[in-house]
Amino acid sequence: MITAIQEVTGRIAPPDEKATLRAVLRLNSLTKPPGSLGRLEALAVRLAGISKVEQPCYSKRTVVVMAADHGVCCEGVSAFPQEVTMQMAYNFLSGGAAVNVLARQGGAEVQFVDIGINGDITHPQLIDRKVRRGTDNMAAGPAMSRDDALRAILAGVQVAQEAVKNGTEIFITGEMGIGNTTASAAVLCALEGIPPETAAGRGTGIDDERLRHKISVIERALQVNTPNPADPIDVLSKVGGLEIAGLAGLILGAAALRIPVILDGFISGAAALVAKALAPESTAYMIASHVSGEQGHKLMLDRLGLEALLDLGLRLGEGTGGALCLHFIEAVCRIMREMATFESAGVSGSESV
Structure with a gap:
């Protein structure tokens, strides 16, 4: 692989x-x-x-929402239970999520990809690329196997290739997964040597006490797993997420086909760091849409060498900031x-x- x-x-x-x-x-x-x-x-x-x-001219625009669950949710790092990932999946597929609204305004299609939801979904619009039913608790051991991480990256590459074959000319990265800001912060820490208290933010809106707990969980995950910063696959498998790996693959697949990728927020930033670690030249194909309300996102963009177009305090994810930037893309064209x-x-x- x-x-x-x-x-x-x-x-x-x-x-x-x-x-x-x-x-x-x-x-x-x-x-x-x-x-x-x-x-x-x-x-x-x-x-x-x-x-x-x-x-x-980018007539066919595609928002790819990668969705997966995270075993670290059992540590109580989110304001929402893990079940919300599955519940929100149907909201995306029925067109009711924020990114669906903003994508319609920006003339984009939303593709929803199950790359690791902890449950079964049946829907005619679903793209099923499930690698496994969520990750394990990274605070107790590796989030997934190395093979799982590689399979998730390749699934993202394949989604990009299929979309381009069907006419996509520009991508926007999106995601859904309760607990994924914890995994993304851990990826930032592992790849870039950033301390957890600097990398971790409030995610779904947690209070000060839970934020301190979230930081301690990330610290434990890094200590237990000792991810190798020189090996991005090792980092992904030990403290990452399936949707992070999938988006990294999407970015690499798009770059190989000379297709621009509009990055959304914090989780997309983690995926972009992995893509950069695997192929530094891929950053030339990345466009930073906005600076997230997550405190570690600005650090991610600095390490990617990218400057965001917007700073609106967004922290929803889904691809919302990326969809908003389609208006700038259209204006430029x-x-x-x-x-x-x-x-x-x-x-x-x-x-x-």
Whole structure:
């Protein structure tokens, strides 16, 4: 399985320099002062390099919501019981979750993937890629086996490949899983050497006492498992989650196919750190949508070398922040395609602006 993952990562190429240059030249020819659209211009240049065209268009947009359960929930780290993962699954599948609403507004499809829910779901819209029924309690031993982690990554790669085959041109990462901020914080600690008290946040809205307990659970998980920071699969298997692994695979699969990936929040950030550890060049295909209300998220983005487009205090997950950023993507694409140049509009060049 590791060979299959290496085959995918080996296909990740750097952004196209010629398309990047053409995008810069076009931006400078548009009827505006150079650089006056700020970070939208930087986004336009990045998208051109990813997609190899200076005027990209992303008509088919897909939010992939990976869902899984976490054995660490038995430690009382969340304000909600584990059963909520299963209950929310049906809400996603019926179109009633927040990300469904925001995806509809942004013209995106939501694909819901069961990669590790602790129960059985039957629904015509479900994508079943279940690796196992949730993880084990990472505070008492490894969350899963190394093979489970590899299978979950490959499941994410396959979801990306199938979606692109069916026309997807841009991805948004989403997730659902009670307890997954605990696993994501542990992944951040293990991969980047961040202390648990800095990495852990309030997740579903826990109080100070439970936050202190959550930090102690993460500390115990790291002590019990001693994950190897030089081996991202070891980190995933010992303190990660199935949806984190699946999203890492989605990112790698998309990057190998030159498809941009809009990252959502904290859990997506953990997946992105794993993807980066497996293939550093994959960060070129990641777009950070927002800074989460989870305190460790800004650290994740710093380590990824990404700057978020929004800071709205969001901490819902699901892909909500990523779906909101589709409006910026659409704006950038329309500017590159529809805005007049100085020459076409008969306006004097930038030296007179």
